Amino acid sequence: MGGIVNDDNLSKHLWSRKNVEEILRKGDFSLTVLRAGIIVGSGSSSFEIIRDLSEKLPVMVTPKWVLTKSQPIAIRDVIKFLLGVLGNEKTYSDTFDIAGPDVLSYKEMLHQYAEARGFKNWIYTVPVMTPKLSSYWLYFVTSTSYKLALNLVDSMKIEVIAEDTRLQELLDIKPHSYKEAIGMAFKKIEQNSVISSWKDSMVSGNFNKNLEKYIQVPKYGVLKDIQAIQVDDDIKALENIWKIGGETGWYYGGWLWKIRGFLDKLNGGPGLRRGRTHPDKIFPGDALDFWRVLLADKKTKRLLLFAEMRLPGEAWLEFRIDENKVLHQTATFRPKGLKGRLYWYSVLPFHYFIFGGMIRNLARG
Numbered sequence: 419m420g421g422i423v424n425d426d427n428l429s430k431h432l433w434s435r436k437n438v439e440e441i442l443r444k445g446d447f448s449l450t451v452l453r454a455g456i457i458v459g460s461g462s463s464s465f466e467i468i469r470d471l472s473e474k475l476p477v478m479v480t481p482k483w484v485l486t487k488s489q490p491i492a493i494r495d496v497i498k499f500l501l502g503v504l505g506n507e508k509t510y511s512d513t514f515d516i517a518g519p520d521v522l523s524y525k526e527m528l529h530q531y532a533e534a535r536g537f538k539n540w541i542y543t544v545p546v547m548t549p550k551l552s553s554y555w556l557y558f559v560t561s562t563s564y565k566l567a568l569n570l571v572d573s574m575k576i577e578v579i580a581e582d583t584r585l586q587e588l589l590d591i592k593p594h595s596y597k598e599a600i601g602m603a604f605k606k607i608e609q610n611s612v613i614s615s616w617k618d619s620m621v622s623g624n625f626n627k628n629l630e631k632y633i634q635v636p637k638y639g640v641l642k643d644i645q646a647i648q649v650d651d652d653i654k655a656l657e658n659i660w661k662i663g664g665e666t667g668w669y670y671g672g673w674l675w676k677i678r679g680f681l682d683k684l685n686g687g688p689g690l691r692r693g694r695t696h697p698d699k700i701f702p703g704d705a706l707d708f709w710r711v712l713l714a715d716k717k718t719k720r721l722l723l724f725a726e727m728r729l730p731g732e733a734w735l736e737f738r739i740d741e742n743k744v745l746h747q748t749a750t751f752r753p754k755g756l757k758g759r760l761y762w763y764s765v766l767p768f769h770y771f772i773f774g775g776m777i778r779n780l781a782r783g
């Protein structure tokens with residue numbers, strides 16, 4: 419699965435995708451390459467950016483790259499094409515463009531998204547926004563990371579339009595329109611059946627390490643905030659823990675969490691932009707606001723998070739309910755040098771209120 423690369427002047431991102439094709443072609447096998455542009459579906463980075471921009475900004479002043487043409491395709495159609503070429507000898511050692519029926523500018527996609535969702539937006543283009551400014555703009559307004567925003571802006575200057583429909587005819591597939599793709603995406607979202615999202619990938623934050631190395635929380639050379647409280651209903655308390663973050667929030671001092679997220683984003687961290695994929699299900703490896711889930715085990719009633727926010731050290735947040743129905747909440751910080759210790763003691767007063775209020779509200783049910 420690659421990107422449509424019919425333009426002579428490719429971005430670094432599109433060039434790298436084409437280069438992967440060239441490397442794979444050297445193998446001793448029959449390679450089938452499907453090339454697509456924007457994929458429209460819940461969890462897709464392109465779709466989530468269009469969604470964020472449209473939902474958050476009814477009036478937009480945008481750079482001229484919003485006039486660039488593209489040919490979006492529904493994720494359901496992508497899967498149909500992928501399944502159709504499996505074991506199909508007619509597609510061996512060949513390359514195909516796959517796309518939906520609509521050729522649209524990014525501006526038209528934003529407008530049609532708004533129409534599909536039942537509201538209006540106004541978009542004005544200006545020629546002054548540099549790629550770097552555009553990347554910062556996407557980074558602060560949408561859920562994307564800065565690195566991804568930079569690559570996307572670089573690619574958005576290039577038209578991504580399919581040049582052939584051979585595979586569509588060969589497999590007898592009629593792709594859905596852009597508006598139909600949006601409708602199907604929201605059916606998944608409304609049913610809470612989005613299995614995965616680009617936000618859960620490691621590149622969405624600053625965590626590019628081996629998760630397993632961090633499951634054992636260090637005991638020495640660390641600073642801790644330890645809270646414990648008796649709960650009446652451990653099942654309800656566990657449900658509260660499994661809903662933490664995202665739209666639910668952190669159960670106490672919501673505005674303080676938002677300030678912390680904004681400051682983290684200013685410093686190049688993920689902030690609170692990623693939210694969570696599902697409202698009440700958590701799996702190891704998931705992104706959870708500016709945390710990464712290391713362990714989520716309902717049988718042992720334990721949730722362990724590792725901080726991806728910008729910190730002068732490493733931080734863990736653990737929730738555990740023991741056999742006596744006592745909820746334990748432990749924040750562990752391993753500082754890096756004097757700066758790390760100064761940071762911990764500077765935020766200690768906030769920890770007193772935030773962590774104390776959080777465990778009380780988690781336990782209430």
